[in-house]
Each structure stands twice: as C-alpha cells, then as structure tokens.
Amino acid sequence: MSAGAAARRTRTAARPGLPLTGTGKAGGRQDSPLNDGQGDIILVFASNTRILEAEELLEEGGLPxxxxxxxKEVNPNCGLAISLREGDRDLILPALADAGLMPQSAYLRRGDEFAGYPLDGSG
Amino acid sequence: MIYLDNAATSFPKPEAVVKAVERAMLAPASPGRSGHAAAHAASRTVYRARKGMAKIFGASDPERVCFAPNVTWAINAAVGGFGLGPGAHVLSGSLEHNSTARPLALISGASGIEWEAVPPGPDGVLDPEEFRRRLRADTRLIVLNHASNVTGALAPAREIKEAAGDVPMIVDTAQTAGSVPLDGMASWADVICFTGHKGLLGPTGTGGLCIREGTPFRPLAVGGSGSRSESLEHPDFLPDALEAGTQNTHGLAGLAAAAEFLLAAGVENVRAHEMRLTGIFMEGASKVPGLAFLGPGPGDPRRVATVSVVMEGISSSDLARRLEEGYGIMTRSGLHCAPMAHRASGSFPGGATRFSFGLFNTEEEAVAAAGALGEIAAGRGRR
Structure with a gap:
C-alpha cells in the first residue's frame, strides 16, 4: 500500500500548489510534495494507541x-505515522506537546530523501 | 423465559452492541498491523473501546487500558505484574471467585508466597479494619473481588485501599463494572480488572485491565504487537506490553458500543434499576418459609443485584431445575466457581441457587421469581 493510497483513504486529495489549510481533512501526497519548497515532517509514535490519540487531537483541532x-526508510514498524507540511510545524507540534503526545521520533522528507528532524524546535 | 443469570453473562445485549459486532465482522479487522484504511478503521474501533473503558473507570489516559480475553486472564496478568517472590504476604477477601483464588493459590503454593484471606463480618460484608489489622511489613499486594458473584456483597473497596496505605490493590470488577458507578476508581485502584460480557453488556471474549500510572506490569504472553517490529523483545509500554497477538476486534467493537450505551444511559441509573428489582425480589422471597439468603439481607444497600438462596428440603440444583421447568426462570445453582465464598457463607458444598438481575429485567419478573419460590416452598410449585 502506498503512502498516497493511505492519504486517499481519509483525506481529500490536495490540489498541487495549494497549501494545506484548516483541517485534517485536507491533505497531499507525501511522495509528491507540493510545489512550495517545503518538506514534510513525518511523526512516528511509540504505539498504535498513541497515534490514534494524536490523530483524534489534531482532527478535533482542525489541524492540517x-x-x-x-x-520503511526510517522505521521498520508496520503502523501509521502522521505527516505534516514543514510550514505547519508550529501549529501541530505544540498541540501534541501540550497534550503529552509527542512522537517518539520525527523525520524531514524531501522527495525520497529522509533526515532526522529535531523535536526541540531547533529544526 | 425469565433470564435471571446476568451474573454469569448479561442478556440480552443492547441492539447497538449486536449491530457493532456485525459491522465489524463485515470489514477486514487487523488493528495496528497495517497502514491501509481497513486496518486503521479497526484500530479506531479498538481505540473507541479503550476510551469507553477509560471513561467507565475514570482513567484519564486510554493507554492505561489493556484488553484481554476475560477477567480471569486479566487477573493473572495483574498478579504476575507484581513479580512476587518468596516471603511476600498477600491479602484477599474470603468471597473470591476462582478467577482470583486459583492464581493466588498457584503462586502461594509454588513460590513460597503467603496468602491470607480476610473473612467477612457477620453481615457478610468485608470490613476495612480487618484488612488493616492483618497488614504486615511484608504485605505486598491486596486482591479484592469488588462484589461477590455468590452473595452479591459489595466490598468497601476504596476504604480497604485507604486502610492498606501504600500496599497496591487489584480490584476484580467482574460483578460491578457497568452495574455500579466506578468512574472514580482509576484514581485509587492500582489495577482494575474487568470483563466485558456481564454488566458491561458487551460480547464474551472481551475484558482487560486498567493500570494506574506507576504500577508495575509484565506480559503474560509475548508476540506480535504491531510495534517495535524490528526487535525480538516484546514492547515494554502500555497497552502493547499486555496485548500480544491480534486483538478481538469484533468483540471490542461490541464493547465500544456497550460502553457508549452505558455512558449514555448512566451507570447510576442502571444501578438504581437493578437495586429496585433486587429489593422487590428480596422482599417477596423473605416471606417464603424455609428460605435463607446468603450475604447482606433485604434492604441492605451493600450489595449488587445478585441474590443467592438456600431452600430447606431441596437441593440448589433441583430448585434451579424446578424454576426453569415450571416457570421458565433461568438461574444458576451450585458453587458458582467460588467455593471460598460458599465456605465463608456456610453453603459449601451444597451451594445455592442464584438469581441475578440485569438492566433488561422488569419488576414483573422480579415478582414472578419470588412468587415461584413461594409456590415451590409450599409444595404447590408448577411441574
């Protein structure tokens, strides 16, 4: 199953070139980043339950x-991760931190390239 | 049919529960194992059940709720989590079901652990002071059946915990969850064990533990968890640590619906209804000559809606048979998997005939059950 297939499942496909705004129901394919120079931050959580809690929190907050x-390039686990546009970091990471739902690890994806992404704000 | 065996398993289940199980079985269901839409939907179903149970017990973090096939499994896991060894002293009540008694008997026999059961008072109810009096420097754990599945006696669990000080407590809520408001229990009980198919109105094969932060735990079984797949070591975090193998998504879909049903109905309203029926039944049955109740008597609120009786001149099993054959009343006779409770109540080995009321029973059924006892005792029972 591709990342795009997972995105199709729950989100309306974003139109290329438009920023993600307003709600978790917007979305874009992680394997075809929007043409805005941003990468995508991939948040990996320790447990499946934790990511469901995070998903619920972000959905309720209408966050993108x-x-x-x-x-698989960064983590061998078989579950789901949260992906957000780099520019939305300050919307999402503080919300997760306030709820005690910080991810176990984070990565910055640009195209097929992944790099560790610091969660302490230095990224 | 008059179904009065809700302490064994509740019947009927709310329609929403039946529908939820059906819906779950019509979809792929592998929670936490894959990234596709169906797997995610299954994960959310299990998460809904986790949240529902957290609300029932007043737990702020759904991750502290771990699912298991039943309360027996949960109690075994909970006891094992404390890693007790030789020299440890464990207290329990004397009204325990075998789901707690057998795990305690096993470790006390094999591991040099001393297990002491605290008897109830003359009124059939456990006294916190008796627990306090038996506390020792080496007391490591208290295991408590919150309500007896035989006598219906409700244990003053919070008061016993307060008397126990720092000694951790496992509470078996098999007979209270869903029937007695427990929404503050997670703040003081170290481990709450529950089963889904009794008062919680869910399917069989569902149950679990709610573990307070700081309480030790260890897996009873290890295996696939959908997390840390690269490691041969089982995850050490909740709930994954205690949930090896694919979870019972179909059953948990029903449990999620059941929890939502109960939270909407109000467990306090369930409690009021069940106790009203219990009062009607006990008042009627108390007029039957030669009939004795086990545990707290008529009018005593320190009970749940489970009432066991012994009738002079007829065995518990024959009485149950007469009730079913003559009146269509379903009860349970014998020792109810709880020989300790029968010994403590003076009804061992003959046992008793148990009537247990549930949310869907009616006042008419309670009256009919008491009336049937009266007719049988008077030798006028239907055949």
Missing part, C-alpha cells in the same frame, strides 16, 4: 495533517 504508513 495526513496519516501515512510508517516509511
């Missing part, structure tokens, strides 16, 4: 994110 299968 999509769920994707955990990229």
């Amino acid at each position: 994110f999509i769920l994707v299968p955990v990229p």
Whole structure:
C-alpha cells in the first residue's frame, strides 16, 4: 500500500500548489510534495494507541495533517505515522506537546530523501 | 423465559452492541498491523473501546487500558505484574471467585508466597479494619473481588485501599463494572480488572485491565504487537506490553458500543434499576418459609443485584431445575466457581441457587421469581 493510497483513504486529495489549510481533512501526497519548497515532517509514535490519540487531537483541532504508513526508510514498524507540511510545524507540534503526545521520533522528507528532524524546535 | 443469570453473562445485549459486532465482522479487522484504511478503521474501533473503558473507570489516559480475553486472564496478568517472590504476604477477601483464588493459590503454593484471606463480618460484608489489622511489613499486594458473584456483597473497596496505605490493590470488577458507578476508581485502584460480557453488556471474549500510572506490569504472553517490529523483545509500554497477538476486534467493537450505551444511559441509573428489582425480589422471597439468603439481607444497600438462596428440603440444583421447568426462570445453582465464598457463607458444598438481575429485567419478573419460590416452598410449585 502506498503512502498516497493511505492519504486517499481519509483525506481529500490536495490540489498541487495549494497549501494545506484548516483541517485534517485536507491533505497531499507525501511522495509528491507540493510545489512550495517545503518538506514534510513525518511523526512516528511509540504505539498504535498513541497515534490514534494524536490523530483524534489534531482532527478535533482542525489541524492540517495526513496519516501515512510508517516509511520503511526510517522505521521498520508496520503502523501509521502522521505527516505534516514543514510550514505547519508550529501549529501541530505544540498541540501534541501540550497534550503529552509527542512522537517518539520525527523525520524531514524531501522527495525520497529522509533526515532526522529535531523535536526541540531547533529544526 | 425469565433470564435471571446476568451474573454469569448479561442478556440480552443492547441492539447497538449486536449491530457493532456485525459491522465489524463485515470489514477486514487487523488493528495496528497495517497502514491501509481497513486496518486503521479497526484500530479506531479498538481505540473507541479503550476510551469507553477509560471513561467507565475514570482513567484519564486510554493507554492505561489493556484488553484481554476475560477477567480471569486479566487477573493473572495483574498478579504476575507484581513479580512476587518468596516471603511476600498477600491479602484477599474470603468471597473470591476462582478467577482470583486459583492464581493466588498457584503462586502461594509454588513460590513460597503467603496468602491470607480476610473473612467477612457477620453481615457478610468485608470490613476495612480487618484488612488493616492483618497488614504486615511484608504485605505486598491486596486482591479484592469488588462484589461477590455468590452473595452479591459489595466490598468497601476504596476504604480497604485507604486502610492498606501504600500496599497496591487489584480490584476484580467482574460483578460491578457497568452495574455500579466506578468512574472514580482509576484514581485509587492500582489495577482494575474487568470483563466485558456481564454488566458491561458487551460480547464474551472481551475484558482487560486498567493500570494506574506507576504500577508495575509484565506480559503474560509475548508476540506480535504491531510495534517495535524490528526487535525480538516484546514492547515494554502500555497497552502493547499486555496485548500480544491480534486483538478481538469484533468483540471490542461490541464493547465500544456497550460502553457508549452505558455512558449514555448512566451507570447510576442502571444501578438504581437493578437495586429496585433486587429489593422487590428480596422482599417477596423473605416471606417464603424455609428460605435463607446468603450475604447482606433485604434492604441492605451493600450489595449488587445478585441474590443467592438456600431452600430447606431441596437441593440448589433441583430448585434451579424446578424454576426453569415450571416457570421458565433461568438461574444458576451450585458453587458458582467460588467455593471460598460458599465456605465463608456456610453453603459449601451444597451451594445455592442464584438469581441475578440485569438492566433488561422488569419488576414483573422480579415478582414472578419470588412468587415461584413461594409456590415451590409450599409444595404447590408448577411441574
């Protein structure tokens, strides 16, 4: 199952070139980043339950994110990860932190390239 | 049919529960194992059940709720979590079901652990002071059946916990969850064990533990968890640590619906209804000559809607048979998997005939059950 398939499942496909705004129901394909120079931040959680809690929190807050299968390039787990546009970091990470739902690890994806992404704000 | 065996398993189940199970079985169901839409939907179903149970017990974090096939499994896991060894002293009540008694007997026999059961008072109810009096420096754990599945006696669990001080407590809520408001229990009980198919009105094969933060736990079984797949070590975090193998998504879909049903109905309203029926039944049955109740008597609120009786001149099993054959009343006779409770109540080995009321029973059924006892006792029972 591709990341795009997971995105299609729960989100309306974003139109290329438009920023993700307003709600978790918007979304974009992680394997075809929008043409705005941003990467995507992939948040990997310790447990399946934790990601469901995070998903619920972000949905209730109307925050922009999509769920994707955990990229095998960075983590061998078989569940889901939260993907957000880099520019939405300050909307989403503080909300997760306030709820005690910080991810176990995070990665910045640009195209097929992944790099560790610091969660302490230095990214 | 008059179904008065809700302490064994509740019947009927709310329609929403039946529908939820059906819906779940019509979809792929592998929670937490894949990234596709169906797997995610199954994960959300299990999460809904987790949230529902957290609300029932007043737990702020659904991750502290771990599912298991039943309360027996949950109690075994809970006891094992404390890693007790030789020299440890464990207290329990004397009204325990075998679901707690057998795990305690096993570890006390094999591991040099001393297990002491606290008897109830003359009124059939456990006294917190008796627990306090038996506390020792080496007391490591208290295991408590919150309500007896035989006598219906409701244990003053919070008061016993307060008397126990820092000694951790496992509470078996098999006979209270869904029937008695427990929405503050998670703040003081170290481990709450529950089953889904009795008062919680869910399907069989569902149950679990709610573990307070800071309480030790260890897996009873290890295996697939959908997390840390790269490691041969089972995850050490909740709920994954205690949920090896694919969860019972079909059953948990029903449990989620059941919890939502109960929370909407109000467990306090369920409690009021069941106790009203219990009062009607006990008042009627108390007029039957030669009939004795086990546990708290008529009018005593320290009970749940489970009432066991012993009738002079007829065995518990024959009485149950007469009730079913003559009146269509379904009860349970014998020892109810709880020989300790029968010994403590003076009804061992003959046992008793148990009437247990549920949310869907009616006042007419309670009256009919008491009336049937009266006719049988008077030798006028239907055949």
